Amino acid sequence: MAKVNTSKERLLESAKALMHSRGYADVGVQELCNHAGIKKGSFYHFFPSKQALTLTTLEEMEADLTQKLIIPAFAKDVPPLERLRRFFRLSHAFQTETKENQGCCVLGCPFGNLALELGSREPEIRQRIEQAFNRIIAVIRDTIQEAKETGDIPAFIDPDQTAQAVLSFQEGILMMAKTCNDTELLRGQEEIALRMCGVVS
Amino acid sequence: MAKVNTSKERLLESAKALMHSRGYADVGVQELCNHAGIKKGSFYHFFPSKQALTLTTLEEMEADLTQKLIIPAFAKDVPPLERLRRFFRLSHAFQTETKENQGCCVLGCPFGNLALELGSREPEIRQRIEQAFNRIIAVIRDTIQEAKETGDIPAFIDPDQTAQAVLSFQEGILMMAKTCNDTELLRGQEEIALRMCGVVS
DNA sequence: ATACTAGTTGACCAGTTGGTAAAATGTCAA
DNA sequence: TTGACATTTTACCAACTGGTCAACTAGTAT
Structure with a gap:
């Protein structure tokens, strides 16, 4: 026990990396095992199926996202609108960084x-x-709500619908950036996102 | 020649339907052939590879989209803003229709x-x-440009960047609707899209 | 020492994958 | 009728898929 880097941990790391870059179907169990330096038998000791591994991987991915993006972007050290801007700018930064690193x-x-x-x-x-x-979406909704209270976002904006729309827009521009293989498409989109929230720049 | 429904046509129809609903990797060449009522040998008579079939399928898909969505939505019988609204409303309608039909x-x-x-x-x-x-995006950009000329969209809006954003938003809400398996998320999003364009509703 | 358990290994499985090759059949113009 | 060409069919391939299993190893508690 208490090994620094267990097989299960390495397997989840491999799954995060490979499935993010190549998707689910294109990454086989064998390849996952090779990448993690384990044998296939071990895989099925830790996970009953590839699908189960994927579910756990998604939990890890969400934890990472929260730590690296959500918490920093939505920290309350700046006003709500600035948090929304950081959400978009940080996403842009991560995509650029990942593209160059990999x-x-x-x-x-x-x-x-x-x-x-x-x-x-x-x-x-x-x-x-x-x-x-x-x-x-819940985090974005709270931020929008706060901005309504400070008067940065007009009263007629519906926080729930708009928060949903803001995340949709983020996902949409990430799709576009991937399709065009160009992270520059992500630059400056935060101002358009704010316009969705009724902010007249 | 002049057969009403050639093997190649049936194959492309099958590819459009199956790949739209289940993606690329999950639909095999054999299944495609069964669905189209042909044998695998015939497949490779018409297309050198599954990838080539997919490229042609994408062309067909684009032609369909143009006929069923782009041309009707952006017809010049209504003012530009209304065309943008129709673009979103028609997309919503198609998703609902497809979900119920299939x-x-x-x-x-x-x-x-x-x-x-x-x-x-x-x-x-x-x-x-x-x-x-x-x-x-080009069609949306032209529409935004026209709306700027009629004064429906303010002068400070950049047509290129905004058109890109509008399509990204459309793609984003479609992703969201698919993820939540609920077409209701698509309802009323056209007003938020117009807000992206600087329209203060 | 013993027994229990978590982890590891390699051999194996049936089914499927995209793709090939050649023979057979159908079609049409000269 | 013939020859040329498009189409269809059948049989086949190596590689790979997700998953199974029994045997083995090592650490640990009794």
Whole structure:
């Protein structure tokens, strides 16, 4: 016990990286095992199926996202509108960083990618991603609500519908950046997102 | 010649339907052939590979989209803002219709789905989808430009950037609808899209 | 020492994958 | 009728898929 880097941990790390960059179907159990340096028998000691591994991987991905993006972006050290801006700017930064580090394509959002690949055929995975989205939407909704109270966002804005729209827009531009393989499309989109919230720049 | 329903046509129809609902990897060549009522040998008589079939399928999909959505939505019989509204309302209608007809999940945008599934591993397919997106963006841009001239959209709006954003938003809400398996999320989003364009409703 | 357990291993499985090759059949013009 | 060409069919391939299983190893508590 108390090993620094257990097989299970390495397996989850491999799954996060490989599935983010290449999706679900294109990454086989064997490849996952090779990447993690374990044998296939061990895989099925830790997870009953590839789908189960994916569900756990999604939890890890959500924890990472919360730590690296949600908490920093929505920290209350700046006014609400600035938090929304940071949400978009940080996403842009991560996409650019990932593209350059991995030396490959724009990878986009791991949740969005898997949602569209598996949404119509893996209901459990679909639900987990829906859950992750809903948690982000809740944070955005609270931020919009706060901005309404400070008068930064006009009263007629519906926080729930708008929060949903803001995340949709974020996912949409990430899809566009991936499709065009160009992170520059992400630059400056925060001002348009604020316009969705009724902010007349 | 002049057969009413050639093998190649049936194959493309099958590919459109199956790949839209289940994606690329989950639909095999054999299943495609069964669905179209042909044998696998015939498949490779018409297309050198599954990837080639997909490229042609994307062209068909774009033609369909243009006929069923772009041309009706952006017809010049109504003012520009109303055209943008129709673009969103028609998309909503198609998603609802498809879900009920097929009796299954929300399918989302065929281009968006394939873009995220294959974007990082099939450059040619990625490019074709990028092309399709760009053609739609061009139509939206022209519409925004026209609305600026009629004064419906304020002068400070950048037509190129905003058109890109509007399509991204459309793709984003389609992703969201698919993830939540609920077409109701698509309702009323046209007003938020107009807010992106600087329209103060 | 013993027994229990978590972890690891390699051999194996049936089914499927995209793709090939050649023979058979159908179609049409000269 | 013939020859040329498009189409269809059947049989086949190596590679790979997710998953199983029994045997083995090592640490740990009794």
